[in-house]
Amino acid sequence: MSDKIPGFSTLAIHAGAAPDPATGARATPIYQTTSFVFDDVDHAASLFGLQAFGNIYTRITNPTTAVLEERVAALEGGTAALATASGHSAQLLCFHSMMQPGDNIVAANKLYGGSINQLNHSFKSFGWNVKWADPADLSTFEAAIDDRTRAIFIESLANPGGIVVDIEAIAALAKAKGVPLVVDNTMATPYLCRPIEHGADIVLHSLTKFMGGHGNSMGGIIVDGGSFDWSASGNYPLLSQPRPEYQGVVLHETFGNFAFAIACRVLGLRDLGPAISPFNSFMILTGIETLPLRMQRHSDNAKKVALHLSAHDKVNWVSYAALPEDKHHALQQKYMPKGAGAVFTFGVEGGYEAGVNLVSKVELFSHLANIGDTRSLIIHPASTTHRQLTDEQKTIAGAGPDVVRLSVGLEEVDDIIADLDQALTG
Ligand SMILES: Cc1ncc(COP(=O)(O)O)c(C=O)c1O
Incomplete structure (x- = not known):
């Protein structure tokens, strides 16, 4: 292989994939299994303790889904990704890793209607508040941010109005305030816009839309930009404090610039459970090739x-x-x-x-x-x-x-x- 970094179309077809080691199958196989056999007792213990990466159970990881995750992370320029059952569940797991009761999200008022509902109603029942801002007027974001703000949430290209948001200006504000910028890039896709290059910390997708592209499979994804310092403020305890269920592991300390994707997987996906089916991962992977x-x-x-x-x-x-x-x-x-x-x-x-x-x-x-x-x-x-x-x-x-x-x-x-x-x- 040459040292040249592959172009976007090449990554869309190849990133994350290799001929299947067991059979030589060239297309990524659908690993339609719930669970995976351990090599031995020590191997099992190391997987459960987060000392080794590997498959345990399809709610948490799956080899077909892993190819999808690696491919989308490559296309967005992120460090890692976590696929989920739908775009809305990607939003749920993303904010679950950031928010405590009483915290708030400052969100653009130009969002998909379902996201407005999710933030206004369902998230409120977890004690997560939303403060709305107007993407056409940056001062409204600045005015809305307070000491309980844990994220800024925008769409790069807002649904339904076709509104393009000034990502760099909002990213600069997020950085100055020490909160991550979360960008829903569903409508643009990384082919048209790569928010991480413009300062976004996390990118979300409903893979149900253009990424899958054929109107046949639900999916979502969280892409970790690897840029946010989760330990700087003490405001993100799930990442910066020892985790009791993993023998005191501190996720940010242990996993560095892909700790957010790990937190969404080993806390959010493990406990809340909206895993994508391997079949849908396969369908969406096939869609991404074109x-x-x-x-x-x-x-x-x-x-x-x-x-x-x-x-x-x-x-x-x-x-x-x-x-x-x-x-x-x-x-x-x-x-x-x-x-x-x-x-x-x-x-x-x-x-x-x-x-x-x-x-x-x-x-x-x-x-x-x-x-x-x-x-x-x-x-x-x-x-x-x-x-x-x-x-x-x-x-x-x-x-x-x-x-x-x-x-x-x-x-x-x-x-x-x-x-x-x-x-x-x-
Ligand atoms: C921009 C955007 N984000 C998120 C979603 C939610 O995605 P899903 O329907 O896959 O849960 C949608 C759905 O229409 C959307 O258009």
């Missing part, structure tokens, strides 16, 4: 559709960062110059009724609550994903009554445009 090709085509198709809708007389506005006049265009050029992804919103003339009418008339598009499929998808957030929010929260989250969200697929772009035209005018 991530660069798919994301470029998604972005190219979406830009053509956005340009078409911008000139449509039944469309009042289009919010897509790749359009030169868009208010996020300069940030898109900085953080994701290859394209702005598949997802964007537009305002349909006629408001709520016209939005509901459009989603009923499309034929090629599927009306459903997902993004990141090969197929083109459409949703009217106000009547579906965001309906639990108050009207004010809907508007803040970019999901007002006239808003329609597209996840532009990989079909022929002329067919995608023709379907929208017939549904808008029909």
